[in-house]
Amino acid sequence: MNDLSSPLHSLKVTCTNCSLRELCLPIGLNRDEMAQLDAVIRQSRRFKRGEYLFRTGDGFRSLYAVRTGYFKTCVSSRDGREQATGFYMSGELMGLDGISANTHGCDAIALEDSDVCELPFSRMESLGRDIPSLQHHFFRLMSREIVRDQSVMLLLGNMKAEERLAAFLLNLSQRLASRGFAANDFILRMSREEIGSFLGLKLETVSRTLSKFQQQGWIRVDHKHIQLLRPEELKALVAGCSQANSAG
Amino acid sequence: MNDLSSPLHSLKVTCTNCSLRELCLPIGLNRDEMAQLDAVIRQSRRFKRGEYLFRTGDGFRSLYAVRTGYFKTCVSSRDGREQATGFYMSGELMGLDGISANTHGCDAIALEDSDVCELPFSRMESLGRDIPSLQHHFFRLMSREIVRDQSVMLLLGNMKAEERLAAFLLNLSQRLASRGFAANDFILRMSREEIGSFLGLKLETVSRTLSKFQQQGWIRVDHKHIQLLRPEELKALVAGCSQANSAG
DNA sequence: AGGCTTGCTTGACAGGTGTCAATGCGAATC
DNA sequence: GATTCGCATTGACACCTGTCAAGCAAGCCT
Numbered sequence: 193m194n195d196l197s198s199p200l201h202s203l204k205v206t207c208t209n210c211s212l213r214e215l216c217l218p219i220g221l222n223r224d225e226m227a228q229l230d231a232v233i234r235q236s237r238r239f240k241r242g243e244y245l246f247r248t249g250d251g252f253r254s255l256y257a258v259r260t261g262y263f264k265t266c267v268s269s270r271d272g273r274e275q276a277t278g279f280y281m282s283g284e285l286m287g288l289d290g291i292s293a294n295t296h297g298c299d300a301i302a303l304e305d306s307d308v309c310e311l312p313f314s315r316m317e318s319l320g321r322d323i324p325s326l327q328h329h330f331f332r333l334m335s336r337e338i339v340r341d342q343s344v345m346l347l348l349g350n351m352k353a354e355e356r357l358a359a360f361l362l363n364l365s366q367r368l369a370s371r372g373f374a375a376n377d378f379i380l381r382m383s384r385e386e387i388g389s390f391l392g393l394k395l396e397t398v399s400r401t402l403s404k405f406q407q408q409g410w411i412r413v414d415h416k417h418i419q420l421l422r423p424e425e426l427k428a429l430v431a432g433c434s435q436a437n438s439a440g
Numbered sequence: 441m442n443d444l445s446s447p448l449h450s451l452k453v454t455c456t457n458c459s460l461r462e463l464c465l466p467i468g469l470n471r472d473e474m475a476q477l478d479a480v481i482r483q484s485r486r487f488k489r490g491e492y493l494f495r496t497g498d499g500f501r502s503l504y505a506v507r508t509g510y511f512k513t514c515v516s517s518r519d520g521r522e523q524a525t526g527f528y529m530s531g532e533l534m535g536l537d538g539i540s541a542n543t544h545g546c547d548a549i550a551l552e553d554s555d556v557c558e559l560p561f562s563r564m565e566s567l568g569r570d571i572p573s574l575q576h577h578f579f580r581l582m583s584r585e586i587v588r589d590q591s592v593m594l595l596l597g598n599m600k601a602e603e604r605l606a607a608f609l610l611n612l613s614q615r616l617a618s619r620g621f622a623a624n625d626f627i628l629r630m631s632r633e634e635i636g637s638f639l640g641l642k643l644e645t646v647s648r649t650l651s652k653f654q655q656q657g658w659i660r661v662d663h664k665h666i667q668l669l670r671p672e673e674l675k676a677l678v679a680g681c682s683q684a685n686s687a688g
Numbered sequence: 689a690g691g692c693t694t695g696c697t698t699g700a701c702a703g704g705t706g707t708c709a710a711t712g713c714g715a716a717t718c
Numbered sequence: 719g720a721t722t723c724g725c726a727t728t729g730a731c732a733c734c735t736g737t738c739a740a741g742c743a744a745g746c747c748t
Binding site for chain 4: 352353
Protein backbone atom coordinates (compact mmCIF):
# COMPACT_ATOMS: atom_id res chain seq x y z
CA MET A 193 0.00 0.00 0.00
CA ASN A 194 0.94 3.60 -0.22
CA ASP A 195 3.19 4.90 2.46
CA LEU A 196 1.63 8.04 3.84
CA SER A 197 3.74 7.88 6.94
CA SER A 198 6.80 9.76 7.94
CA PRO A 199 10.06 8.36 6.85
CA LEU A 200 11.66 6.98 9.93
CA HIS A 201 9.91 4.03 11.34
CA SER A 202 11.55 1.09 9.68
CA LEU A 203 15.11 1.55 10.78
CA LYS A 204 16.29 0.18 14.07
CA VAL A 205 19.55 0.07 15.89
CA THR A 206 20.68 -2.04 18.74
CA CYS A 207 21.48 0.82 21.09
CA THR A 208 18.52 1.23 23.37
CA ASN A 209 19.39 3.84 25.95
CA CYS A 210 17.26 6.33 24.10
CA SER A 211 13.99 5.22 22.56
CA LEU A 212 14.51 7.65 19.76
CA ARG A 213 17.58 5.96 18.50
CA GLU A 214 15.84 2.66 18.22
CA LEU A 215 13.71 4.13 15.56
CA CYS A 216 15.42 6.90 13.80
CA LEU A 217 19.14 6.59 13.74
CA PRO A 218 21.13 4.62 11.30
CA ILE A 219 22.55 1.21 11.81
CA GLY A 220 26.19 0.53 11.48
CA LEU A 221 27.62 3.12 13.83
CA ASN A 222 30.49 2.04 16.03
CA ARG A 223 30.86 2.92 19.69
CA ASP A 224 32.82 6.07 19.03
CA GLU A 225 30.37 7.30 16.42
CA MET A 226 27.47 6.69 18.75
CA ALA A 227 29.23 8.78 21.36
CA GLN A 228 29.60 11.62 18.91
CA LEU A 229 25.90 11.44 18.19
CA ASP A 230 25.10 11.46 21.87
CA ALA A 231 27.00 14.68 22.23
CA VAL A 232 24.88 16.33 19.56
CA ILE A 233 21.36 15.15 20.28
CA ARG A 234 19.67 17.39 22.79
CA GLN A 235 17.63 16.25 25.72
CA SER A 236 14.00 15.85 24.95
CA ARG A 237 11.54 18.68 25.43
CA ARG A 238 7.96 18.23 26.59
CA PHE A 239 4.95 19.74 24.86
CA LYS A 240 1.37 19.87 26.04
CA ARG A 241 -1.53 19.12 23.76
CA GLY A 242 -2.02 22.03 21.39
CA GLU A 243 1.42 23.55 21.90
CA TYR A 244 3.50 24.53 18.91
CA LEU A 245 6.83 22.85 18.39
CA PHE A 246 7.56 25.43 15.73
CA ARG A 247 5.62 27.81 13.53
CA THR A 248 5.81 28.83 9.92
CA GLY A 249 8.47 31.48 9.63
CA ASP A 250 10.37 30.52 12.78
CA GLY A 251 14.10 30.36 12.30
CA PHE A 252 15.28 26.88 11.45
CA ARG A 253 17.93 25.34 13.67
CA SER A 254 16.96 21.79 14.38
CA LEU A 255 15.09 18.75 13.27
CA TYR A 256 12.80 17.15 15.82
CA ALA A 257 12.03 13.49 16.30
CA VAL A 258 8.95 12.41 18.21
CA ARG A 259 9.83 10.39 21.28
CA THR A 260 6.37 9.99 22.76
CA GLY A 261 3.02 11.40 21.73
CA TYR A 262 1.77 12.68 18.42
CA PHE A 263 2.16 15.78 16.31
CA LYS A 264 0.67 17.19 13.16
CA THR A 265 2.24 19.58 10.70
CA CYS A 266 0.17 21.94 8.61
CA VAL A 267 0.40 24.85 6.23
CA SER A 268 -2.19 27.60 6.03
CA SER A 269 -3.32 29.95 3.32
CA ARG A 270 -3.70 33.66 3.87
CA ASP A 271 -7.48 33.38 4.07
CA GLY A 272 -7.23 30.70 6.73
CA ARG A 273 -7.64 27.37 4.94
CA GLU A 274 -5.53 24.73 6.60
CA GLN A 275 -3.81 21.80 4.98
CA ALA A 276 -2.43 19.20 7.35
CA THR A 277 0.71 17.87 5.71
CA GLY A 278 1.38 14.98 8.04
CA PHE A 279 0.78 13.22 11.33
CA TYR A 280 3.82 12.08 13.25
CA MET A 281 4.28 9.35 15.82
CA SER A 282 7.24 8.03 17.75
CA GLY A 283 10.48 7.94 15.84
CA GLU A 284 9.25 10.18 13.03
CA LEU A 285 11.13 13.29 12.06
CA MET A 286 9.77 16.80 11.61
CA GLY A 287 11.29 19.97 10.26
CA LEU A 288 12.99 18.84 7.05
CA ASP A 289 11.16 21.56 5.14
CA GLY A 290 13.01 24.19 7.15
CA ILE A 291 16.43 23.53 5.67
CA SER A 292 15.77 25.14 2.31
CA ALA A 293 15.06 28.66 3.51
CA ASN A 294 16.48 28.49 7.03
CA THR A 295 12.92 29.05 8.11
CA HIS A 296 10.26 26.55 9.05
CA GLY A 297 7.74 26.14 6.26
CA CYS A 298 4.88 24.79 8.33
CA ASP A 299 3.46 24.65 11.83
CA ALA A 300 4.07 21.64 14.04
CA ILE A 301 1.53 21.13 16.82
CA ALA A 302 1.29 18.50 19.55
CA LEU A 303 -1.90 16.44 19.29
CA GLU A 304 -1.46 15.32 22.89
CA ASP A 305 1.15 15.64 25.60
CA SER A 306 4.33 14.67 23.82
CA ASP A 307 8.05 14.96 23.86
CA VAL A 308 10.66 15.26 21.20
CA CYS A 309 14.39 14.95 20.69
CA GLU A 310 16.08 17.94 19.16
CA LEU A 311 18.72 17.39 16.51
CA PRO A 312 20.64 20.61 15.84
CA PHE A 313 20.96 20.51 12.11
CA SER A 314 24.29 22.17 11.49
CA ARG A 315 25.95 19.82 13.94
CA MET A 316 24.27 16.81 12.36
CA GLU A 317 25.43 18.10 9.01
CA SER A 318 29.06 18.32 10.07
CA LEU A 319 28.84 14.99 11.83
CA GLY A 320 27.58 13.56 8.55
CA ARG A 321 30.83 14.57 6.92
CA ASP A 322 32.75 12.43 9.39
CA ILE A 323 30.32 9.54 9.34
CA PRO A 324 29.31 8.70 5.77
CA SER A 325 26.58 6.30 6.78
CA LEU A 326 24.99 9.07 8.82
CA GLN A 327 25.11 11.45 5.89
CA HIS A 328 23.58 8.83 3.65
CA HIS A 329 20.89 8.17 6.22
CA PHE A 330 19.84 11.80 6.20
CA PHE A 331 19.63 11.84 2.44
CA ARG A 332 17.46 8.77 2.63
CA LEU A 333 15.21 10.31 5.26
CA MET A 334 14.65 13.40 3.15
CA SER A 335 14.06 11.33 0.06
CA ARG A 336 11.56 9.24 1.93
CA GLU A 337 9.64 12.34 2.87
CA ILE A 338 9.50 13.26 -0.81
CA VAL A 339 8.19 9.79 -1.68
CA ARG A 340 5.56 10.08 1.01
CA ASP A 341 4.50 13.48 -0.31
CA GLN A 342 4.11 12.00 -3.77
CA SER A 343 1.71 9.37 -2.54
CA VAL A 344 -0.26 12.05 -0.69
CA MET A 345 -0.51 13.91 -4.00
CA LEU A 346 -1.85 10.75 -5.61
CA LEU A 347 -4.38 10.51 -2.82
CA LEU A 348 -5.47 14.15 -3.03
CA GLY A 349 -5.49 14.26 -6.80
CA ASN A 350 -7.11 10.99 -7.71
CA MET A 351 -8.92 9.26 -4.88
CA LYS A 352 -12.52 9.50 -3.76
CA ALA A 353 -13.51 10.14 -0.16
CA GLU A 354 -13.92 6.45 0.72
CA GLU A 355 -10.59 5.57 -0.81
CA ARG A 356 -8.83 8.39 1.00
CA LEU A 357 -10.22 7.43 4.35
CA ALA A 358 -9.53 3.74 3.87
CA ALA A 359 -5.95 4.52 2.89
CA PHE A 360 -5.63 6.76 5.92
CA LEU A 361 -6.92 4.15 8.36
CA LEU A 362 -4.73 1.42 6.89
CA ASN A 363 -1.70 3.69 7.00
CA LEU A 364 -2.27 4.46 10.67
CA SER A 365 -2.85 0.78 11.34
CA GLN A 366 0.39 -0.23 9.67
CA ARG A 367 2.47 2.38 11.45
CA LEU A 368 1.00 1.45 14.82
CA ALA A 369 1.60 -2.24 14.14
CA SER A 370 5.22 -1.56 13.26
CA ARG A 371 5.56 -0.01 16.72
CA GLY A 372 4.12 -3.03 18.44
CA PHE A 373 0.61 -1.70 18.97
CA ALA A 374 -2.59 -3.39 17.89
CA ALA A 375 -3.15 -2.95 14.18
CA ASN A 376 -6.93 -3.22 14.30
CA ASP A 377 -7.86 -1.42 17.47
CA PHE A 378 -6.60 2.06 18.09
CA ILE A 379 -7.39 5.59 19.18
CA LEU A 380 -7.41 8.45 16.74
CA ARG A 381 -5.27 11.26 18.04
CA MET A 382 -6.75 13.88 15.77
CA SER A 383 -10.20 15.36 15.29
CA ARG A 384 -12.45 14.71 12.31
CA GLU A 385 -11.59 18.17 11.10
CA GLU A 386 -7.86 17.45 11.22
CA ILE A 387 -8.35 14.19 9.35
CA GLY A 388 -10.33 16.08 6.75
CA SER A 389 -7.67 18.73 6.52
CA PHE A 390 -5.10 16.06 5.73
CA LEU A 391 -7.32 14.19 3.28
CA GLY A 392 -8.72 17.22 1.48
CA LEU A 393 -12.22 16.61 2.80
CA LYS A 394 -14.63 18.44 5.08
CA LEU A 395 -15.21 17.05 8.52
CA GLU A 396 -18.80 16.09 7.68
CA THR A 397 -17.56 13.94 4.83
CA VAL A 398 -15.08 12.24 7.13
CA SER A 399 -17.82 11.58 9.64
CA ARG A 400 -20.26 10.29 7.06
CA THR A 401 -17.67 8.03 5.48
CA LEU A 402 -16.70 6.54 8.82
CA SER A 403 -20.39 5.90 9.46
CA LYS A 404 -20.71 4.24 6.08
CA PHE A 405 -17.77 1.94 6.80
CA GLN A 406 -19.38 1.08 10.10
CA GLN A 407 -22.75 0.34 8.51
CA GLN A 408 -21.01 -2.05 6.15
CA GLY A 409 -19.50 -3.80 9.14
CA TRP A 410 -15.94 -3.02 8.10
CA ILE A 411 -15.04 -0.94 11.12
CA ARG A 412 -16.40 -0.01 14.49
CA VAL A 413 -16.38 3.66 15.45
CA ASP A 414 -16.79 4.90 18.96
CA HIS A 415 -15.72 8.52 18.87
CA LYS A 416 -11.95 8.35 18.58
CA HIS A 417 -11.78 4.64 19.19
CA ILE A 418 -11.52 2.74 15.91
CA GLN A 419 -11.62 -0.99 15.35
CA LEU A 420 -10.93 -2.49 11.98
CA LEU A 421 -13.27 -5.47 11.74
CA ARG A 422 -12.61 -6.27 8.08
CA PRO A 423 -9.31 -4.66 7.14
CA GLU A 424 -9.25 -6.81 4.01
CA GLU A 425 -12.28 -4.93 2.72
CA LEU A 426 -10.51 -1.63 3.27
CA LYS A 427 -7.47 -3.01 1.49
CA ALA A 428 -9.60 -4.10 -1.43
CA LEU A 429 -11.01 -0.60 -1.61
CA VAL A 430 -7.58 0.99 -1.92
CA ALA A 431 -5.95 -1.76 -3.96
CA GLY A 432 -6.77 -0.19 -7.30
CA CYS A 433 -5.99 3.39 -6.44
CA SER A 434 -2.79 2.76 -4.52
CA GLN A 435 0.54 3.39 -6.07
CA ALA A 436 1.81 0.93 -8.63
CA ASN A 437 5.42 0.52 -7.62
CA SER A 438 8.10 -2.06 -8.19
CA ALA A 439 6.74 -4.16 -5.36
CA GLY A 440 3.25 -4.34 -6.87
CA MET B 441 2.77 33.21 -4.18
CA ASN B 442 3.21 29.53 -3.66
CA ASP B 443 6.25 27.97 -5.14
CA LEU B 444 5.12 24.98 -7.14
CA SER B 445 8.36 24.83 -9.05
CA SER B 446 11.33 22.60 -8.72
CA PRO B 447 13.96 23.67 -6.33
CA LEU B 448 16.87 24.82 -8.39
CA HIS B 449 16.17 27.87 -10.34
CA SER B 450 17.28 30.64 -8.08
CA LEU B 451 20.90 29.77 -7.61
CA LYS B 452 23.47 30.95 -10.07
CA VAL B 453 27.21 30.71 -10.29
CA THR B 454 29.65 32.63 -12.36
CA CYS B 455 31.07 29.63 -14.18
CA THR B 456 29.36 29.45 -17.51
CA ASN B 457 30.95 26.69 -19.51
CA CYS B 458 27.99 24.47 -18.80
CA SER B 459 24.50 25.91 -18.82
CA LEU B 460 23.52 23.52 -16.08
CA ARG B 461 25.92 24.95 -13.61
CA GLU B 462 24.58 28.40 -14.06
CA LEU B 463 21.37 27.23 -12.59
CA CYS B 464 21.84 24.38 -10.25
CA LEU B 465 25.19 24.28 -8.60
CA PRO B 466 26.12 26.11 -5.49
CA ILE B 467 28.04 29.27 -5.31
CA GLY B 468 31.25 29.50 -3.42
CA LEU B 469 33.25 26.71 -5.01
CA ASN B 470 36.87 27.42 -5.76
CA ARG B 471 38.65 26.43 -8.92
CA ASP B 472 39.79 23.10 -7.58
CA GLU B 473 36.35 22.18 -6.29
CA MET B 474 34.81 23.07 -9.63
CA ALA B 475 37.28 20.73 -11.29
CA GLN B 476 36.26 17.91 -8.98
CA LEU B 477 32.64 18.52 -9.91
CA ASP B 478 33.48 18.50 -13.58
CA ALA B 479 34.99 15.08 -13.16
CA VAL B 480 31.77 13.74 -11.70
CA ILE B 481 29.05 15.28 -13.83
CA ARG B 482 28.37 13.18 -16.88
CA GLN B 483 27.91 14.47 -20.37
CA SER B 484 24.38 15.28 -21.23
CA ARG B 485 22.05 12.74 -22.77
CA ARG B 486 19.36 13.56 -25.32
CA PHE B 487 15.77 12.45 -25.08
CA LYS B 488 13.04 12.66 -27.67
CA ARG B 489 9.55 13.78 -26.85
CA GLY B 490 7.78 11.00 -24.98
CA GLU B 491 10.91 9.11 -24.00
CA TYR B 492 11.38 7.97 -20.43
CA LEU B 493 14.34 9.30 -18.49
CA PHE B 494 13.57 6.71 -15.83
CA ARG B 495 10.64 4.62 -14.73
CA THR B 496 9.16 3.66 -11.40
CA GLY B 497 11.14 0.74 -10.07
CA ASP B 498 14.28 1.41 -12.08
CA GLY B 499 17.44 1.18 -10.06
CA PHE B 500 18.53 4.52 -8.70
CA ARG B 501 22.02 5.70 -9.52
CA SER B 502 21.84 9.32 -10.52
CA LEU B 503 20.04 12.57 -10.23
CA TYR B 504 19.25 14.35 -13.47
CA ALA B 505 19.17 18.06 -14.16
CA VAL B 506 17.35 19.42 -17.17
CA ARG B 507 19.66 21.26 -19.53
CA THR B 508 17.23 21.99 -22.33
CA GLY B 509 13.64 20.97 -22.87
CA TYR B 510 10.94 19.94 -20.45
CA PHE B 511 10.04 16.87 -18.44
CA LYS B 512 7.22 15.72 -16.26
CA THR B 513 7.30 13.24 -13.42
CA CYS B 514 4.30 11.17 -12.46
CA VAL B 515 3.16 8.31 -10.27
CA SER B 516 0.45 5.87 -11.28
CA SER B 517 -1.99 3.73 -9.40
CA ARG B 518 -2.53 0.07 -10.15
CA ASP B 519 -5.78 0.77 -11.95
CA GLY B 520 -4.13 3.34 -14.16
CA ARG B 521 -4.88 6.74 -12.63
CA GLU B 522 -1.98 9.09 -13.15
CA GLN B 523 -0.80 11.86 -10.88
CA ALA B 524 1.73 14.21 -12.37
CA THR B 525 3.99 15.23 -9.51
CA GLY B 526 5.93 17.96 -11.27
CA PHE B 527 6.96 19.71 -14.45
CA TYR B 528 10.65 20.45 -14.87
CA MET B 529 12.45 23.04 -16.94
CA SER B 530 16.08 23.97 -17.40
CA GLY B 531 18.17 23.74 -14.28
CA GLU B 532 15.65 21.75 -12.31
CA LEU B 533 16.56 18.46 -10.70
CA MET B 534 14.77 15.14 -10.95
CA GLY B 535 15.19 11.85 -9.15
CA LEU B 536 15.47 12.89 -5.51
CA ASP B 537 12.72 10.43 -4.62
CA GLY B 538 14.96 7.56 -5.71
CA ILE B 539 17.45 7.88 -2.89
CA SER B 540 15.25 6.42 -0.19
CA ALA B 541 14.75 2.96 -1.65
CA ASN B 542 17.54 2.90 -4.22
CA THR B 543 14.74 2.71 -6.74
CA HIS B 544 13.04 5.46 -8.66
CA GLY B 545 9.62 6.21 -7.21
CA CYS B 546 8.08 7.82 -10.27
CA ASP B 547 8.32 8.03 -14.03
CA ALA B 548 10.15 10.90 -15.71
CA ILE B 549 9.11 11.63 -19.28
CA ALA B 550 10.35 14.18 -21.80
CA LEU B 551 7.62 16.59 -22.87
CA GLU B 552 9.66 17.55 -25.91
CA ASP B 553 13.13 16.88 -27.26
CA SER B 554 15.33 17.55 -24.27
CA ASP B 555 18.64 16.84 -22.72
CA VAL B 556 19.83 16.32 -19.20
CA CYS B 557 23.01 16.25 -17.17
CA GLU B 558 23.52 13.13 -15.13
CA LEU B 559 24.82 13.45 -11.57
CA PRO B 560 25.92 10.05 -10.23
CA PHE B 561 24.61 10.21 -6.71
CA SER B 562 27.15 8.22 -4.77
CA ARG B 563 29.95 10.31 -6.22
CA MET B 564 28.09 13.52 -5.45
CA GLU B 565 27.58 12.20 -1.96
CA SER B 566 31.25 11.55 -1.36
CA LEU B 567 32.15 14.85 -2.96
CA GLY B 568 29.79 16.49 -0.51
CA ARG B 569 31.91 15.18 2.34
CA ASP B 570 34.93 17.03 0.96
CA ILE B 571 33.02 20.18 0.03
CA PRO B 572 30.68 21.20 2.85
CA SER B 573 28.93 23.86 0.82
CA LEU B 574 28.06 21.23 -1.77
CA GLN B 575 26.67 18.92 0.88
CA HIS B 576 24.62 21.74 2.31
CA HIS B 577 23.39 22.64 -1.14
CA PHE B 578 22.04 19.15 -1.66
CA PHE B 579 20.23 19.23 1.65
CA ARG B 580 18.71 22.53 0.63
CA LEU B 581 17.63 21.16 -2.75
CA MET B 582 15.89 18.20 -1.14
CA SER B 583 14.27 20.40 1.45
CA ARG B 584 13.06 22.71 -1.25
CA GLU B 585 11.39 19.82 -3.00
CA ILE B 586 9.59 19.01 0.25
CA VAL B 587 8.42 22.62 0.56
CA ARG B 588 7.19 22.56 -3.01
CA ASP B 589 5.29 19.33 -2.34
CA GLN B 590 3.63 20.93 0.66
CA SER B 591 2.30 23.78 -1.43
CA VAL B 592 1.02 21.29 -3.99
CA MET B 593 -0.82 19.55 -1.16
CA LEU B 594 -2.37 22.88 -0.20
CA LEU B 595 -3.41 23.32 -3.80
CA LEU B 596 -4.88 19.84 -4.16
CA GLY B 597 -6.53 19.82 -0.78
CA ASN B 598 -8.00 23.27 -0.56
CA MET B 599 -8.22 25.14 -3.85
CA LYS B 600 -11.00 25.27 -6.40
CA ALA B 601 -10.41 24.64 -10.08
CA GLU B 602 -10.00 28.31 -10.97
CA GLU B 603 -7.56 28.87 -8.15
CA ARG B 604 -5.52 25.83 -9.10
CA LEU B 605 -5.24 26.84 -12.70
CA ALA B 606 -4.40 30.45 -11.89
CA ALA B 607 -1.70 29.29 -9.48
CA PHE B 608 -0.37 26.96 -12.14
CA LEU B 609 -0.19 29.63 -14.84
CA LEU B 610 1.45 32.12 -12.50
CA ASN B 611 3.97 29.55 -11.38
CA LEU B 612 4.94 28.74 -14.95
CA SER B 613 5.11 32.44 -15.72
CA GLN B 614 7.41 33.14 -12.81
CA ARG B 615 9.75 30.26 -13.59
CA LEU B 616 9.98 31.27 -17.24
CA ALA B 617 10.62 34.87 -16.29
CA SER B 618 13.44 33.82 -13.97
CA ARG B 619 15.04 32.16 -16.99
CA GLY B 620 14.83 35.29 -19.09
CA PHE B 621 11.73 34.34 -21.07
CA ALA B 622 8.60 36.40 -21.41
CA ALA B 623 6.46 36.13 -18.32
CA ASN B 624 3.16 36.81 -20.03
CA ASP B 625 3.47 35.03 -23.34
CA PHE B 626 4.48 31.40 -23.45
CA ILE B 627 3.84 27.97 -24.85
CA LEU B 628 2.47 25.18 -22.71
CA ARG B 629 4.62 22.13 -23.05
CA MET B 630 2.04 19.76 -21.69
CA SER B 631 -1.45 18.69 -22.77
CA ARG B 632 -4.65 19.66 -21.00
CA GLU B 633 -4.78 16.15 -19.64
CA GLU B 634 -1.30 16.46 -18.15
CA ILE B 635 -2.17 19.80 -16.59
CA GLY B 636 -5.27 18.21 -15.13
CA SER B 637 -3.28 15.28 -13.85
CA PHE B 638 -1.02 17.66 -11.98
CA LEU B 639 -3.83 19.83 -10.64
CA GLY B 640 -6.19 17.03 -9.69
CA LEU B 641 -8.71 18.00 -12.36
CA LYS B 642 -10.11 16.39 -15.48
CA LEU B 643 -8.99 17.73 -18.82
CA GLU B 644 -12.46 19.12 -19.56
CA THR B 645 -12.33 21.20 -16.41
CA VAL B 646 -8.93 22.54 -17.39
CA SER B 647 -10.25 23.44 -20.81
CA ARG B 648 -13.40 25.06 -19.48
CA THR B 649 -11.49 27.05 -16.90
CA LEU B 650 -9.04 28.35 -19.48
CA SER B 651 -12.01 29.38 -21.62
CA LYS B 652 -13.55 31.14 -18.65
CA PHE B 653 -10.36 33.09 -18.00
CA GLN B 654 -10.29 34.04 -21.65
CA GLN B 655 -13.92 35.18 -21.64
CA GLN B 656 -13.09 37.41 -18.71
CA GLY B 657 -10.27 38.90 -20.72
CA TRP B 658 -7.62 37.76 -18.26
CA ILE B 659 -5.73 35.52 -20.66
CA ARG B 660 -5.62 34.66 -24.32
CA VAL B 661 -5.61 30.99 -25.26
CA ASP B 662 -4.60 29.70 -28.65
CA HIS B 663 -4.12 26.00 -28.18
CA LYS B 664 -0.83 25.75 -26.30
CA HIS B 665 0.00 29.41 -26.72
CA ILE B 666 -0.94 31.34 -23.58
CA GLN B 667 -0.87 35.07 -23.04
CA LEU B 668 -1.51 36.58 -19.64
CA LEU B 669 -3.38 39.80 -20.36
CA ARG B 670 -4.26 40.61 -16.76
CA PRO B 671 -1.90 38.68 -14.55
CA GLU B 672 -2.92 40.89 -11.65
CA GLU B 673 -6.41 39.39 -11.81
CA LEU B 674 -4.96 35.91 -11.63
CA LYS B 675 -2.84 36.98 -8.70
CA ALA B 676 -5.87 38.38 -6.94
CA LEU B 677 -7.60 35.06 -7.46
CA VAL B 678 -4.83 33.10 -5.75
CA ALA B 679 -3.94 35.72 -3.15
CA GLY B 680 -6.27 34.34 -0.53
CA CYS B 681 -5.60 30.67 -1.04
CA SER B 682 -1.84 30.88 -1.39
CA GLN B 683 0.41 29.92 1.42
CA ALA B 684 0.74 32.32 4.34
CA ASN B 685 4.46 32.30 4.99
CA SER B 686 6.86 34.58 6.73
CA ALA B 687 7.18 36.71 3.62
CA GLY B 688 3.44 37.31 3.42
C1' DA C 689 -25.41 19.00 39.66
C1' DG C 690 -26.19 22.16 36.01
C1' DG C 691 -24.93 24.68 32.20
C1' DC C 692 -21.65 25.56 28.76
C1' DT C 693 -18.43 24.39 25.26
C1' DT C 694 -16.58 21.52 21.91
C1' DG C 695 -16.75 18.00 18.75
C1' DC C 696 -19.49 14.62 16.25
C1' DT C 697 -23.43 12.93 13.64
C1' DT C 698 -27.03 13.31 10.45
C1' DG C 699 -30.19 15.44 7.10
C1' DA C 700 -31.54 18.51 3.24
C1' DC C 701 -29.96 20.90 -0.35
C1' DA C 702 -26.84 23.16 -3.61
C1' DG C 703 -22.98 23.61 -6.35
C1' DG C 704 -18.74 22.26 -8.47
C1' DT C 705 -16.58 18.95 -10.99
C1' DG C 706 -16.75 14.49 -13.39
C1' DT C 707 -18.76 11.79 -17.06
C1' DC C 708 -20.33 11.03 -21.53
C1' DA C 709 -20.90 12.56 -26.03
C1' DA C 710 -20.61 15.35 -30.20
C1' DT C 711 -18.01 18.48 -32.76
C1' DG C 712 -14.08 21.01 -34.37
C1' DC C 713 -9.34 22.03 -35.26
C1' DG C 714 -4.55 21.12 -36.41
C1' DA C 715 -0.72 18.32 -37.26
C1' DA C 716 1.09 14.28 -39.14
C1' DT C 717 0.85 10.73 -42.72
C1' DC C 718 0.39 8.87 -47.11
C1' DG D 719 -3.73 17.71 -51.17
C1' DA D 720 -6.82 14.41 -48.83
C1' DT D 721 -7.23 11.51 -44.84
C1' DT D 722 -6.56 10.22 -40.31
C1' DC D 723 -5.53 10.73 -35.69
C1' DG D 724 -4.84 13.13 -31.49
C1' DC D 725 -6.12 16.83 -28.76
C1' DA D 726 -9.20 20.47 -27.44
C1' DT D 727 -13.70 22.60 -26.89
C1' DT D 728 -18.36 22.66 -25.54
C1' DG D 729 -22.86 20.99 -23.87
C1' DA D 730 -26.04 18.13 -21.04
C1' DC D 731 -26.45 15.72 -17.15
C1' DA D 732 -25.26 13.13 -12.91
C1' DC D 733 -23.02 12.51 -8.76
C1' DC D 734 -19.98 13.39 -5.16
C1' DT D 735 -18.83 16.41 -1.81
C1' DG D 736 -19.51 20.95 0.38
C1' DT D 737 -22.62 23.96 2.82
C1' DC D 738 -25.88 25.01 6.19
C1' DA D 739 -28.46 23.68 9.97
C1' DA D 740 -30.22 21.00 13.81
C1' DG D 741 -29.56 17.84 17.36
C1' DC D 742 -26.75 14.97 20.38
C1' DA D 743 -23.04 13.30 23.47
C1' DA D 744 -19.07 14.00 26.28
C1' DG D 745 -16.14 16.75 28.90
C1' DC D 746 -15.22 20.89 31.54
C1' DC D 747 -16.12 24.59 34.52
C1' DT D 748 -18.35 26.97 38.05
